[in-house]
Amino acid sequence: SYVLTQPPSVSVAPGQTARITCGGNNIGSKSVHWYQQKPGQAPVLVVYDDSDRPSGIPERFSGSNSGNTATLTISRVEAGDEADYYCQVWDSSSELVFGGGTKLTVL
Amino acid sequence: QVQLVQSGAEVKKPGASVKVSCKASGYTFTGYYMHWVRQAPGQGLEWMGWINPNSGGTNYAQKFQGRVTMTRDTSISTAYMELSRLRSDDTAVYYCARVGQQLVLVGWFDPWGQGTLVTVSS
Numbered sequence A: 001s002y003v004l005t006q007p008p009s010v011s012v013a014p015g016q017t018a019r020i021t022c023g024g025n026n027i028g029s030k031s032v033h034w035y036q037q038k039p040g041q042a043p044v045l046v047v048y049d050d051s052d053r054p055s056g057i058p059e060r061f062s063g064s065n066s067g068n069t070a071t072l073t074i075s076r077v078e079a080g081d082e083a084d085y086y087c088q089v090w091d092s093s094s095e096l097v098f099g100g101g102t103k104l105t106v107l
Numbered sequence B: 001q002v003q004l005v006q007s008g009a010e011v012k013k014p015g016a017s018v019k020v021s022c023k024a025s026g027y028t029f030t031g032y033y034m035h036w037v038r039q040a041p042g043q044g045l046e047w048m049g050w051i052n053p054n055s056g057g058t059n060y061a062q063k064f065q066g067r068v069t070m071t072r073d074t075s076i077s078t079a080y081m082e083l084s085r086l087r088s089d090d091t092a093v094y095y096c097a098r099v100g101q102q103l104v105l106v107g108w109f110d111p112w113g114q115g116t117l118v119t120v121s122s
Helices: none
Strands: A009-012 A018-023 A033-037 A044-047 A061-066 A069-074 A083-091 A095-098 A102-106 B003-006 B010-012 B018-025 B034-039 B045-051 B058-060 B068-073 B078-083 B092-099 B109-112 B116-120
Touching (some): A009 A018, A069 A083, B003 B109, B018 B092, B034 B109
Parallel strands (some): A009 A102
Antiparallel strands (some): A018 A069, A083 A095, B034 B092
């Protein structure tokens, strides 16, 4: 089965840039979607189709995808961005896969 | 606005079944695939399967085949997920999530339901 690998945690100071990676075999050939989940809340879509942003999501959130790594980039990080982030793809084996999640800590 | 509202928390004994509902509003229920995802306490997201609300067709993750049944009632714009032969490791928050694009089987999920906590304990 297809596996997506995320770092368990990323820490960044306010105002800096956070980069959260999602590794998978030839993930660049797939569409990657990213979700933000705050404690006690349902996930919220922040980036879809590698790099598109839903309405209402700040421009500070962006995404890229190439080769074996997709990346969610959060610029000018704010305290309110502290959350768990998950990547998601659909595998050709007809299974939907999530990464293990990354906890973003704002120092 | 587009909204998914799920049923309330459940406590079940091992071996029992649970049925969670997900009521949709603000869009054409039959036009969008619905998926179910669960999250055990302190753990990540786990995909369970999907239902086509128009045809009733389903596909389940291999892990849950034989134990999960997804259905829908188009007259009340509601999808259901029933999980049988519950075990303690089925304790989790269960989410319904709508695919973001009309008539597309898989893509991004937007929106999600608020989640339903199912606790399995003797």
